[in-house]
Amino acid sequence: MQKKYVVALDQGTTSSRAIVFDHDANIVSVSQREFTQLYPNPGWVEHDPMEIWASQSSVLIEVLARAGIHSDEVAAIGITNQRETTVIWEKATGKPIYNAIVWQCRRSAEICEQLKAQGLEEYVRDNTGLLLDPYFSGTKIKWILDNVPNARAQAERGELLFGTIDTWLVWKLTEGKVHVTDPTNAARTLLFNIHSLTWDNKLLEALDIPLSMLPEVKPSCSVYGTTRIAGEGSEIQVAGMAGDQQAALFGQLCVEPGMAKNTYGTGCFLLMNTGTKAVRSNHGLLTTVAVGPKGEVNYALEGSVFMGGATIQWLRDELGLIRDASDTEYFASKVADTNGVYLVPAFVGLGAPYWDPNARGALFGLTRGANRNHIIRAALESIAYQSKDLLDAMTKDSGVSLKRLKVDGGAVANDFLMQFQADITDVEVLRPSNCETTALGAAFLAGLAVGFWESVIELEHKACIDKHFIPNIDAQTRGSLYAGWQDAVARTRA
Numbered sequence: 042m043q044k045k046y047v048v049a050l051d052q053g054t055t056s057s058r059a060i061v062f063d064h065d066a067n068i069v070s071v072s073q074r075e076f077t078q079l080y081p082n083p084g085w086v087e088h089d090p091m092e093i094w095a096s097q098s099s100v101l102i103e104v105l106a107r108a109g110i111h112s113d114e115v116a117a118i119g120i121t122n123q124r125e126t127t128v129i130w131e132k133a134t135g136k137p138i139y140n141a142i143v144w145q146c147r148r149s150a151e152i153c154e155q156l157k158a159q160g161l162e163e164y165v166r167d168n169t170g171l172l173l174d175p176y177f178s179g180t181k182i183k184w185i186l187d188n189v190p191n192a193r194a195q196a197e198r199g200e201l202l203f204g205t206i207d208t209w210l211v212w213k214l215t216e217g218k219v220h221v222t223d224p225t226n227a228a229r230t231l232l233f234n235i236h237s238l239t240w241d242n243k244l245l246e247a248l249d250i251p252l253s254m255l256p257e258v259k260p261s262c263s264v265y266g267t268t269r270i271a272g273e274g275s276e277i278q279v280a281g282m283a284g285d286q287q288a289a290l291f292g293q294l295c296v297e298p299g300m301a302k303n304t305y306g307t308g309c310f311l312l313m314n315t316g317t318k319a320v321r322s323n324h325g326l327l328t329t330v331a332v333g334p335k336g337e338v339n340y341a342l343e344g345s346v347f348m349g350g351a352t353i354q355w356l357r358d359e360l361g362l363i364r365d366a367s368d369t370e371y372f373a374s375k376v377a378d379t380n381g382v383y384l385v386p387a388f389v390g391l392g393a394p395y396w397d398p399n400a401r402g403a404l405f406g407l408t409r410g411a412n413r414n415h416i417i418r419a420a421l422e423s424i425a426y427q428s429k430d431l432l433d434a435m436t437k438d439s440g441v442s443l444k445r446l447k448v449d450g451g452a453v454a455n456d457f458l459m460q461f462q463a464d465i466t467d468v469e470v471l472r473p474s475n476c477e478t479t480a481l482g483a484a485f486l487a488g489l490a491v492g493f494w495e496s497v498i499e500l501e502h503k504a505c506i507d508k509h510f511i512p513n514i515d516a517q518t519r520g521s522l523y524a525g526w527q528d529a530v531a532r533t534r535a
């Protein structure tokens with residue numbers, strides 16, 4: 042039967058999605074399922090790997106059933122995923138030995154301090170492009186090996202496997218036959234040398250992690266194995282994968298140096314392609330691996346903010362101020378400003394450009410006149426302020442002053458947020474008509490790997506802009522609003 046579709050699996054921090062794209066990159070069908078967030082201690086975040094698999098495999102079955110698509114019409118399945126989140130399982134049984142430790146989790150802060158005390162900070166910076174922060178997988182792996190009974194002995198006997206979520210999904214999809222990752226995910230582990238593109242022995246030794254646990258690293262645009270939907274029908278190629286932020290960069294076709302996008306999901310992630318040159322940041326950004334026009338390794342500068350849309354979930358789930366994330370637009374627009382209120386959402390510390398794992402969230406400027414709408418507005422504005430922090434750092438590091446910013450992710454549906462982003466950065470914000478660019482990036486990689494699409498040039502005709510947000514405040518107002526934010530951040534850190 043003719044291959045008409047590519048399916049992207051987008052395993053995000055809060056939900057698992059499966060999206061079917063046709064040859065024109067139109068969305069044919071979407072299926073999505075939220076899963077449980079576990080907070081066993083303050084600052085700790087976990088997921089159940091089996092629940093991740095259950096939600097991801099069920100949406101895959103559902104998305105095809107809903108659209109009446111047979112597996113032999115699917116050219117390939119591409120994977121994109123929340124990065125850094127760490128799963129360790131038994132090779133023989135496929136059973137995880139502990140919950141997945143999520144990228145936001147702060148429990149390995151002390152291990153990071155120990156590595157700093159060993160003088161490894163510069164080495165890490167030079168060879169992995171990262172910083173010593175609990176964000177990345179390496180110290181999470183060590184924590185599991187040090188704290189789960191028998192884990193270290195099992196690891197030393199070669200009985201355990203490590204994977205980020207891409208690796209875990211391919212392992213499950215191929216029924217335990219394939220243990221693989223790609224350079225964009227490997228680059229987030231703290232164990233991968235981004236210049237030689239191999240696992241780094243010195244860091245494996247420092248963290249006491251056996252090499253036998255690590256997956257093979259294959260290009261982001263390759264065929265990794267095959268799967269059958271619910272164990273039935275014809276085999277589908279699993280081809281193409283990238284960490285979600287790099288997939289979004291590729292989905293937005295930012296494949297040339299100087300092209301950038303900002304994704305507003307659970308966190309916010311601003312990435313700029315720097316081509317074949319790995320640019321070292323002097324302003325608190327990361328150097329990471331991206332995907333080039335032919336699926337090859339490119340580099341990117343990245344600013345990572347831990348609480349983006351998650352701040353809105355907090356308003357909904359913990360404070361009960363809204364019923365749905367989209368309500369925030371209505372309430373924020375009911376007031377002319379925040380009445381001097383600033384929310385610094387350092388709930389799990391602060392990421393780029395501050396890298397302060399010990400900072401905690403704070404609300405400033407409360408007066409008797411401050412009401413719910415001001416707090417909701419301050420929460421939305423905090424997402425835009427954090428993104429401005431990233432954009433300013435990016436300009437300093439790259440020397441490129443962006444005039445236009447491509448955006449995507451769940452929270453860009455919010456017009457208030459997008460307009461405020463344009464106002465506070467003085468940059469035009471471009472929202473694509475398909476905001477599922479993360480999934481699109483994975484679909485592109487999978488489709489290119491199996492010849493469903495020929496080249497990136499063919500893909501360029503498939504993207505279009507839904508809305509332009511033009512800056513609309515004066516420089517003085519912008520300056521004083523941002524100064525208030527910087528003051529609030531400084532006080533949070535103190």
Ligand SMILES: Nc1ncnc2c1ncn2[C@@H]1O[C@H](COP(=O)(O)OP(=O)(O)O)[C@@H](O)[C@H]1O
Nearest residue numbers: 053054055306307350351353366367451452455
């Ligand atoms: N209209 C909206 N306004 C503000 N935030 C929103 C809106 N819709 C969704 N969000 C936020 O966006 C996030 C979901 O985006 P998504 O890209 O699906 O995230 P992820 O891939 O990290 O799971 C949630 O944190 C949610 O609170």
Ligand SMILES: O=P(O)(O)OC[C@H](O)CO
Nearest residue numbers: 053054123124306307308
């Ligand atoms: O789940 P998201 O889309 O917020 O992305 C999570 C990032 O990959 C973490 O680095």
